[in-house]
Structure formats: structure tokens, C-alpha cells
Amino acid sequence: QEYTMSSNRGKGANYSEDSITALTKEGLEVDLDMTVLFHLQENQASDVYRELGPNYVKKIIRPAIRSTIRENIANYQAKTLYSEKREEAKKVISENLTKVLEPRGIVIEDVLLRNVKLPQDLSKSIEKKLQAEQDAERYDYLLKKEQKEAKRKRIEAKGQRDSQQIINQGLTNQYLKYQYIKNLKDREGTIYVPTNPNNGVPLFRGL
Incomplete structure (x- = not known):
């Protein structure tokens, strides 16, 4: 009952x-x-x-x-x-x-x-307090979201810098010359002339 x-x-x-x-x-x-x-x-x-x-x-x-x-x-x-x-x-x-x-x-x-x-006055006061707490929670959520996004961007930027640094360290003169010569192989009429690695002067035997 x-x-x-x-x-x-x-x-x-x-x-x-x-x-x-x-x-x-x-x-x-x-x-x-x-x-x-x-x-x-x-x-x-x-x-x-x-x-x-x-x-x-x-x-x-x-x-x-x-x-x-x-x-x-x-x-x-x-x-x-x-x-x-x-x-x-x-x-x-x-x-x-x-x-x-x-x-x-x-x-x-x-x-x-x-x-x-x-009582009506107390009820309104509690409702305002609850609304304020909800607003504060929403602000904290948005703040944490922005902080996470900023952290993600910092990590991404650092990764890009590190990657570029590795690439730059690998771009030696010898490597660039090698890539240049490698790309010339498909060009018709290309003549390969060996050069002195110290001064770049062409090497011709018997001259």
C-alpha cells in the first residue's frame, strides 16, 4: 500500500x-x-x-x-x-x-x-548558484579544450622543426650533387665530365 x-x-x-x-x-x-x-x-x-x-x-x-x-x-x-x-x-x-x-x-x-x-527567495538563490556552477564547469571545459589544442599544435610544430632539421642536416653538398647528377640521367645529350672533388676542375686523361 x-x-x-x-x-x-x-x-x-x-x-x-x-x-x-x-x-x-x-x-x-x-x-x-x-x-x-x-x-x-x-x-x-x-x-x-x-x-x-x-x-x-x-x-x-x-x-x-x-x-x-x-x-x-x-x-x-x-x-x-x-x-x-x-x-x-x-x-x-x-x-x-x-x-x-x-x-x-x-x-x-x-x-x-x-x-x-x-521559500521563493532561497529557491531563486539556489538556481542562480547552480547556473553559476554550470557556467564555471563549461568555462573549465572550454579552457582545458583550448589548452589541449595548444599543446597539440606545439607538439606538431616541434615535430615539423625536428623533421626539417634532420632534412637540413642530410642536405650536404655531396648529396645535392648526387641528386643533381641522378636527375640528369634522363636528359638526352647529357655528357658526364668527372671533376676534382677538391676544386671542381674537370678531369681529362691524357691532356
Whole structure:
């Protein structure tokens, strides 16, 4: 079974607006939409009906839920209920509800904190903070992307410089002459004249 208390008409156990208003640690009012899943222990179901009747939900479960939630929400700041402490608060409420209702034959299966409505000013402040955090994360992402691209370009430029340096070191006069002569072999009418490697003077035997 489930019991829901919601600020939306027609969505809770009561047709009218039925959210739970609780005070936070700093004294702010928050409205909570909650759903509690539960069932009766099989060996105690008859006792529950005999002692409380068919309206046992309104007689014991509803009051226990509302009082337990108010007691526990008082330990949290409003902004944390909206974010990082939400799951923790839900777990604590579930554990404390179990302590209250299990001895009466009612087993709590789960507690769903469906909505947390904060005071308007605080809600806007949190939204601005979240937007600022998202903008900062986007800026960091773009900055890291640009840094990686700059690093890639530096590595690429260094590779090109190193490659050019190796090529330049290999371009000796002898190598250039060799390539020049090699390219002349396909030219018709080319006459090869050996030269002195020291002074470049042509060498002619018998002259």
C-alpha cells in the first residue's frame, strides 16, 4: 500500500492540498511532497484492524508520517534538502518511521521524497548558484579544450622543426650533387665530365 501527501490536488490520499510543511534547521518553512510505501505484518494484521479499525491509516500512519518528517527535517538546512542531503534525509525518515510503526504491526517498505518546495527567495538563490556552477564547469571545459589544442599544435610544430632539421642536416653538398647528377640521367645529350672533388676542375686523361 502507499500513502501520499502532495501539494497537488487530487494526487494525494486527501483530495485537497496535503503537503507537509516543516521547519528546517535555520527556521525556514519548506513544503514536502511524500509517499510512504507500507504493508501490514501478516501475523498482526488482525490486531491492527481490531484495535484501530479500517481507518488505521488516518489514525496512526498519517500522524506518524507527519510528525516524524517534521522532527527530522529540523536537522537539515533548507538548501541541503534540495541537493546533497536529500537522500540522507529520506533514509533517516524511513528508519525513524520504522521504529515508530513496526511495533504496531506496520512495515515501512520505502519513503519517497517526491518534491521539496523551498521559500521563493532561497529557491531563486539556489538556481542562480547552480547556473553559476554550470557556467564555471563549461568555462573549465572550454579552457582545458583550448589548452589541449595548444599543446597539440606545439607538439606538431616541434615535430615539423625536428623533421626539417634532420632534412637540413642530410642536405650536404655531396648529396645535392648526387641528386643533381641522378636527375640528369634522363636528359638526352647529357655528357658526364668527372671533376676534382677538391676544386671542381674537370678531369681529362691524357691532356
